[in-house]
Amino acid sequence: MISTEDLLAQIPQVLKGTDFPTLGEKYEGKVRDNYSKDGRRILIVTDKLSAFDRIITLIPFKGQVLNQMAQFWFEQTKDVMGNHVIEFPDPNVVVAKECTALPVEMVVRGYITGVTSTSAWTHYSNGVRDFCGNVLPEGLKKDQKFPQPILTPSTKAEHGEHDESVSKQNILDRGVITEAEFDEMADAAMKLYARGVEVAAKQGIILVDTKYEFGKDADGNIILIDEIHTPDSSRFWYADEYEKRFADGTPQKKIDKEYLRE
Ligand SMILES: Nc1ncnc2c1ncn2[C@@H]1O[C@H](COP(=O)(O)OP(=O)(O)OP(=O)(O)O)[C@@H](O)[C@H]1O
Ligand SMILES: [Mg+2]
Incomplete structure (x- = not known):
């Protein structure tokens, strides 16, 4: 320290x-x-x-x-x-x-939270119940765990532009990647998140949500690029206080840059 x-x-x-x-x-x-x-x-x-x-x-x-x-x-x-x-x-x-970056970011969320305009909680509290093709049930509370982690893909905006959360169909309609590419990235993202949750849990940390970027290498394989499970690309909470804070409706104890966004 x-x-x-x-x-x-x-x-x-x-x-x-x-x-x-x-x-x-x-x-x-x-x-x-x-x-x-x-x-x-x-x-x-x-x-x-x-x-x-x-x-x-x-x-x-x-x-x-x-x-x-x-x-x-x-x-x-x-x-x-x-x-x-x-x-x-x-x-x-x-x-x-050096890879050719694929212009879609794969965001995986295990909990409904966030304060920014692109956050799951912000959309939900504004009445959105179909979030990037995921149907969300009524009655969720801030910081609640989803029954299953959800995938909310986002377009990777050009330099200076803002990213946008969209459904798989919307991405395919734009023609920026093929369905096979999308499915491979989506599958990898869910598995990477599951591994992240498992490893973080051993240290008493909840990997709340995260974002992955993929690219194609010289051989045409899709691989993970950029960064993974950092406080810039992910939210992390302390596991030991999660339940109590969630029940009380108080903010989670966190180690990421959410405090700055707030
Ligand atoms: N192996 C790689 N091959 C090609 N591009 C990569 C690779 N790893 C990371 N990148 C790209 O390099 C950039 C890393 O810089 P940084 O994370 O600061 O950018 P950013 O601000 O997140 O995004 P932007 O490019 O929109 O400014 C990102 O655009 C990322 O997509
Ligand atoms: Mg980046």
């Missing part, structure tokens, strides 16, 4: 961005600086914290924490789905296989 004093002392050292022209062609995501060259993509995870598709602030060690959590989870799930990892040469860096 890092003391507040040590964290504060590191603020001048936060990693805001990088500039390494020799590493390849640069693409700046909201959080990751990407360099592509010779079939490889070097992703440098900065300390930027984004919410609502904007950079809100910088937090010492955030990039490293994210990258090392992703490293752990890529390892824990590689038997479920192949991934883009080649190596982790530095706490903030992953060298990955």
